[in-house]
Structures are given as C-alpha cells and as structure tokens.
Amino acid sequence: MKVVVIGCTHAGTAAVKSILKEAPGSEVVVFERNDNVSFLSCGIALYIGGVVKNAQELFYSSPEELSSLGATVNMEHDVTHIDHDNKTVTVKDLKTQEVYTETYDKLVLTTGSWPIVPPIPGIETENILLCKNYNQAQEIIARKDAVQKVVIVGGGYIGIELVEAFSESGKDVTLIDGLDRILNKYLDQEFTDVLEADLRSRGVTVALNQTVQEFKSTDGKVSSVVTPQGEYEADLVILCVGFRPNAQLAKDLVDTLPNGAIKVNDYMQTSDKDIYAAGDNVAVHYNPNGDHAYIPLATNAVRMGNLVGKNILENKVKYRGTQGTSGLYLFGFTIGSTGVNVASAANFGLDVDSVVLEDNYRPEFMPTTEKVLMKLVWEKGTNRIVGGQVISKYDITQSANTLSLAVQNKMTVEDLAYVDFFFQPHFDRPWNYLNLLAQAALDKIQSSQ
Template identity: 45%
Template sequence: MAGEERNRESGETQTRQKVVVVGINHAGTSAIRTLLAQNPELEVNAYDRNSNISFLGCGIALAVGGTVKNPEDLFYCDQVQLDALGARVFMEHEVYAINTREKTLLVRNLKSGEEFQDSYDKLVYAAGSWPLDIPGVPPESAALKNIMLCKLYQHAQELIKKADEPEISSVAVIGAGYIGIELAEAYRQKGKEVTLIDYETRVIPRYFDTEFTRLLEEDMQKAGITLALGEKVTGFSPAPDNPGHVGQVITDRGRYQADLVITAVGFRPNTDLLKEAEKTENGALVVDGSMRTSLPDVWAVGDSVAMYHAALDRHQQVALATNAVKSGIAAASSINGIPGVSVESVAGTNAICVFENNLASTGLSEAAARELGLPVASSYIEDADRPEFMNDYGITRIKLVYHRETFRLLGAQIGSHGEINHTEVIYFLALAIQKKMTLPEIAFTDVYFLPHFNKPFNFILTAILKAIGLDYEAAAQQRGGK
C-alpha cells in the first residue's frame, strides 16, 4: 500500500503519505520543493522522461545569439538538489499508464527497458506540453534533416551549434509567436539570412494589436528579417547538393531558401494519460485554484492545465513559466493542508524584448476580444513618460481594452523603444483585471508623482481619462478651433 512502512523497533506499521509527481520541469520542480519544504516527512517519488530538469527554454534564443555564454547557466535545479530535499527522483523514466481508481501507475525505465508499477496517495501531474506539428505537411517532407524543434536542452545544444556553422547561411523560422521572433533575432545577430513565416497576417497577434505589431514588424524588416506573413506552410524541399537535408520551405504563396528550419507553431498539453479528467477543447486539464482536477486525489500543474482566466471568465490554458511555478506551489500547499495558498485566476501576463521593442501585455487584446464577440472598446495613447521640462524623456505607448458598458478592464498593452522601459506597470494592470476593476477604480488608485519618474497625469491615467470622455487635450483643441 502507498506510504506504508514498518517501525523497526516496535514492529508496528506506520502510515507515511506518498506523493508521486509525473513530470519534473518548472511546475514539477516547484511542487516537489514546496511539498518537502512544508512537510519533510512526505514520501515523494518523481518521474521524468528527460535526462535533465529545470531548463529555462525561454533562454534558448539568448544562448543562440550569444548573450548567454554557457547554456548550462539556464538550469536552476538538478536531481542532486531534489534528492537532498528527500525526494526519490527517477530520470529517463516514462510513466505510460495511470489508473486513478486503483491509484497506481506503470513506469518504464527508458535506459534498461525495465517496467514496474508504483502507487500513490496523492498524484501531481506535471507532464507539460509538446510542440505541435505543422498541419498539412507530409511526414516525409518534414523528416528532412535540419528541421528542428525548440523546447528542450537537447534542442538548445543543436540550435546553438547550428548558429556557428558557416554552411548554415539561411534560416527559416515557422511561427511568429514569442519563440519564433526571439529566434529570428538571435540568428540574425549571428549574420544569418532569416525568414519568419506565419499563416497569421501579423506577428504575435494573440497578445498585441496593430498599434504595437506594426512598429515591431517595421523594426524587424529594418534589421534584415524577411517577413512571410499570411502564408501557410505546405511542405519542404531538399537541398539540391544534399538531398537528405532541407533546402527550401514551401508555402501557398512562395518558396524560401533555408539551410535550417525551426518550427515554433504552438504547443499541445500532454494529458493523454488522464483520459477521464475534465478538459478544455484543446485537451488541457481543468483545475481549481488549488490545482485539483476532476479526478480524486489528482492535482495538475504547469502547461498541461487550464486555470480560470479572469478576463475570459472561463478556464483557459496559459502556458507561461510564471504560472507553472505558482501552480506547483498551490498544489503542494493544498496537498499539505496549508490554507490560503491558491491561484484563483490568471490574466496571461507576458512580455518580450526584441529588436529594441520593450513590450508587455495582459488579459485580452482588442482583436482577440472582438473575435470572441465581446462588447469592448479601447483607449490608445502615446505620451512622454516624464514631464517634457525634464528634457530627457521617452515616449511610451499604452492601450487599454475594456468592456464597453461596464468599463471593466479586460486587457492592457504597453510598449516603448530602446532604453525606455515601463513594462513592469503591467503587473498593476494584471492585478486590476484579476480583481475585475473598472477604469474609474483604477484611475483613483493611490500612486505617486515625481518628475524624475513620471507625470502628474501619467500615461495610464491619461489613457483612462480618454476612455471615459475626459480627453482634455482634444477638448482644448476642439474649443480652440471654434
């Protein structure tokens, strides 16, 4: 039975709660650390298919471009540290079946081939996600060499190596999300000819509206990136002088030279092992604030889950490292009976720093909200971040997306250029979305003014005033024109 052990002196059987963790990257690592920090008496078994844990995949592009000199620095934990906490860590072990009624799981040692059964009192499912295939591309076409993914440390090692190979002169990145844009910049910094391809007509359209993406795209083109937007990849063709390697990317509108192709078109949650659990349309596990699934004694964390999205008012998968870490803490605290530790909602807060664009967003973009049929309006301004009399100031762009009738904030985007960076105000706006605040409520939040840092009417307040019909500058101009 899970968690049973015999006292050597008395001979009595004592119960020690046993927790099994399936998957040991950000969320799994966070859960294990929290479980044993709160309760060192727990028995914790943890399994992962990989040979390493806690790799910060968001740093791959930085390593490719040379900012991160040693990719080993992108690890923040290892098996030794988890062992020292008291966990039993099984690397290169695949959990291939879970019986939630019997509370058992079947495990395969990927090195020896040995198979065995384990059991649990509580289960933490942290199997994460995996990159999607490009739909409609023939498998034999995608099997050409030098068509790569970007997810694991092993991928990072190869991508870094390719960046320094002189025979790789052209790179095509498929997918104009965060990963794709960051890789495009990194390979361009290495002197490669880079093409960025996406079936969407704009870069990062899920997070930003045209006021921000238009300027980013212009900066990308100035840097020498070829943008092939609004194009669907249909296949790949081999290099004429090396038939086993990729030579071109074929889309429905053209062909693009590529000695290296990286696919970054999105991720699918790995939840097939929990077939009976409640899931969203894309397969993510529905969880409550404590990360409990619909299955008894099963918690789920990280990229495999759908948490309650405050702007959408429904569960949504939001695959971010910040959410993964917080979900691990919440699940462990719930298992250990620690009250008051839960993730009641998320807003999808994110940021990117590429081609001198410092951008952050939270909640819904206007385009996304309208696509969902929500009755929204928006307020966009460009303003100096400090009083003009300070002589040294920068321009900040901000957009607020709100419910047209209630003025409840549903989304925010902020951007600046070069050394000017105010992206951290997105935290404040994310909290406002989570607390379902209206624009007038946000406007009267107690904030400071100091000419060194901001204006009496800072850019957030100015955007709010514009939204509620108090655009003083426009009113003055209108009156002066009469």
C-alpha cells in the same frame, strides 16, 4: 503519505519543493522521462544570441538538489499508464527497459506541453528543428554557425525572439506565419505594425498570411520552404507554431478541455480529488472572462506547482487565476501585455471597447524622454478593465504588471484613472502615463453616452 509527481520542469520542480516544505515527512517520488529538470526554454534565444554564454545557467534546479531535499528522483523514466481505481502508475525505465508499477496516495500531473508538429511534406528533413527543451537547444546551437539562411516558422514570442537572435548574429532570417500579424495573441495591430516595420528595416523577410506547404531538400538537408506565395531558401528551419498540452495520460481519466488540457479547481485538484495537476498541461483560470483557457507560460506553471504543495494536505490557498501577462524585449523595444486584446476578446465571449494613447513617460523638461504607446481594453457596460498593452524604447514593462493587477482585481477604468501613483520627474509625469491612458478611456466612454 506517498506523493508521485509525473514530470519535472517548471510546475513539477515547484510542486516537489513545495510538497516537501508543506508536508514534511511525505514520501515524494518523481518520474521524469528526460535527463534534466527545470530548463528555462525562454532563455534559448538568449543563448543562441550570445547573451547567455553557458546553457547550464538556464537550469535553476537539478535532480541532485531535489534529492537532497528528500525526493526520490527517477530520471529517464516514462509513466505509461495511470490506474486511479487502485492508485498505481505503470513506469518504464528508458535506460533498462524495465517496466514496473508504483503506488501513490496523491498523484501530481506536471507533464507540461510539447511543440505542435504540423504534418507538412518534408518535415523529417535534416536541419528542421523544434525549440522547447535543453536537448533541442543544443541541436540548434550545434548547427547555427554552419548555416546562413534561417527560416523561423511561427510569429509568437519564441519565434520572434529567435528572429532577433539570428538576425543579431548576422544570419539571413525569414519569418513565416499563417496569420496576418505577428504576436497576434498578445498585441493589437497598432503595436504589431511598429514591430513588423522594424523587422523589415533590419533586413528580416516577414512573410505573413502564408502557410508552409512543403519543405524541399538537397542531399538530405533542408534547402527551401514553400508557401502558396513563394519559396524561401533555408539552411536551417525552426518550427515555433505553438504548443499542445502533454496530457495523454489524463485522457478519459479527469475532466479536460477539448484540446486535452486538464481542468483543475481553485486548489489544483482535478475531477479526481487525489490527482493534482499544474503547468502547461493544465487549463488556467482566465480572469478576464472567468472561464478556463489554455495559456502555457512558465509563470503560470511555477505558481500552480507551488499551490499543489500548499494544498496537498488540505485546501488552504486558492489559485488567483491568470491574465496571461507577458513581456518581451525586441531590438530595443520593451513590450508588455496582459489580458485580452481587441482582436482576441470575442474568442473569450467579451464585448469590449478600447483606447490608444501615445505620450512621453516623463516631462519634456528632462534632458531625455521616450514615447510610450499604450492601449487599454475594457468591457462595455461595466467598464471593467480586461486587457492592456504597452510598448516603448524606455523600459515600461512593469506597467504590464500594474495592468495585470487591475484585471485580476476587477478594477474599472475610473479606478485606474485616479489611482495613486507617485510623481518624480526622473520617472514619470504628474499624471502617470497609465492614469492618462485611463482618463482617455473615460473621455471616450463619456462621449459615447
């Protein structure tokens, strides 16, 4: 069996390793149009902030490793066309410009995502950069020491992490976002209010509800960013306004969402049973509402890539779906979220209720403790847990994983209220704070009946 894998970041790397393990003797041919594989873009902010000293440490595999496992790895090769009737792909060698075709028995699309680049006047100006891959990270690093005024456009996870990295490096930082809150996909207002206040207290200019209209330049380099509400000086601008699926190859070939994200079944097969797909170019199975959604995360990509290999010979292991669980460390705050929040629930067709609770993570008789701000979101009528959020100066991020399991397994508020958690004063209270959160939710449900 010959398997062609197109794209080799997280999902592609996981798929190649899994296929070679699960289907020994298979011929695996990889085409990657970049000159590297497996770059952890989530580490770019850590690299900029000096936490990670060597960018090479952000790679967890290499073409050489995949080759040693038995794959034929073609770097800087771009697949331009798929002929699924004849089971061939057209490939261009970007170094020699040679164009040729390659046959396959099974095809794996792991082409990932690409940053959204809005059509704003002046966007081609020097020192306006994207933040996704290794080469872009190197560009940012090369320029950061020579600049002082940094503007980040986009208040999602990557944007916020860059704000922290540049602020900690002593730069004058401005954050611009077109929505009224930062991290709106992950957190409700009770949480974003805390974080926005903290950013402002550290001297970060937080410009929300503002869309960028123009980039101005001086001597060919960006000098300011213009919005309807003001003009912000800039020596360096980094765009972090979101991602789109890199799925043009699949257009009109397999079933997709309106945004182009590829739909797959429980075994990572597309509507063409011999074409598999995984990673940021794929629509995930979203457990809170049981439908498809586009949620590009490295964790999803690695799981999906692994499942390609598990199922390449026969359908054996089902995809469990995702809750979009994520964690963030920001200026001493540890933050975790999973599933829908109240603001996003309607977008997924869910009618929800919620409760917010603040409590100490461990008993007050201990020498120290920290407050934990928590929110639980459940579906009205069924009381099924569909989301949760936590924030504290104490590391409570593993609680997001606990809530993630609750969502995936369709636990109810009552299940979480009385689930068995251990008690030890070093770590928690006789009632774990998640028990208390769910009990507060039960009280609210009962009072409304």
